[in-house]
Amino acid sequence: MSAGPRTRVAILISGRGSNMVSLIEAAKAPDYPAEIVLVLSNRPEAGGLAHARSVGIPAHAIDHTTFSDRATFDAALDAELRAAGVELVCLAGFMRIFSAGFAEAWAGRMINIHPSLLPLFKGTHTHAQALAAGVRLHGCTVHYVVPELDAGPIVAQAAVPVRSGDDPDSLAARVIVQEHRLYPAALALVAGGRARLEGERVVIDDDRGAADAALLSL
Numbered sequence: 151m152s153a154g155p156r157t158r159v160a161i162l163i164s165g166r167g168s169n170m171v172s173l174i175e176a177a178k179a180p181d182y183p184a185e186i187v188l189v190l191s192n193r194p195e196a197g198g199l200a201h202a203r204s205v206g207i208p209a210h211a212i213d214h215t216t217f218s219d220r221a222t223f224d225a226a227l228d229a230e231l232r233a234a235g236v237e238l239v240c241l242a243g244f245m246r247i248f249s250a251g252f253a254e255a256w257a258g259r260m261i262n263i264h265p266s267l268l269p270l271f272k273g274t275h276t277h278a279q280a281l282a283a284g285v286r287l288h289g290c291t292v293h294y295v296v297p298e299l300d301a302g303p304i305v306a307q308a309a310v311p312v313r314s315g316d317d318p319d320s321l322a323a324r325v326i327v328q329e330h331r332l333y334p335a336a337l338a339l340v341a342g343g344r345a346r347l348e349g350e351r352v353v354i355d356d357d358r359g360a361a362d363a364a365l366l367s368l
């Protein structure tokens with residue numbers, strides 16, 4: 151994605167959508183390289199849908215429970231994204247696994263935020279996983295989505311300390327603050343064409359971009 155017209159972005163959510171809000175806020179800046187044109191949720195009750203609508207962004211649910219199988223749901227999602235002219239998809243707490251076909255169709259055009267320093271602690275309960283492993287640093291990662299869960303090329307990471315006395319909730323509270331900094335920075339890099347895929351890795355051309363992609367909050 152090159153500089154010029156803003157990249158048309160859809161955000162996919164399943165819940166409260168606090169990362170979605172951080173992306174929407176960032177995209178209000180006139181020089182931000184992406185515009186949020188659509189918010190979709192697989193859950194009708196997702197709190198983030200109302201927020202998106204309140205700021206004038208088309209937002210609705212595609213309820214996965216009404217589809218007979220994963221591929222049919224993914225096809226409906228794909229059709230909505232194409233109809234809206236979406237160029238890049240941001241997963242923001244979207245808690246549903248895609249069929250390989252969907253992930254391949256959007257390969258290189260779909261990113262996700264995951265609450266751990268990948269490749270550590272894939273899947274769910276990442277904060278409990280980090281505490282159980284005894285790591286001193288934890289954090290979050292923005293990565294390209296590939297068919298394998300939480301395994302795609304890494305765009306950006308933010309690290310936080312693990313403090314004595316932390317439990318999964320206190321650690322999650324520290325990480326989510328960094329998620330809200332990291333995701334807008336990572337989307338700006340991708341949409342602005344400053345981070346690009348080269349095989350299995352993401353290359354960032356400039357030092358300032360590299361700094362935006364590696365946040366520390368110690």
Ligand code: GAR
Nearest residue numbers: 165166167168169242243263264265
């Ligand atoms: C965030 O912590 C995000 O990293 C995580 O879900 C939360 C969603 O919060 N995503 C995953 O675990 C994806 N596997 P939000 O709805 O407030 O953005």
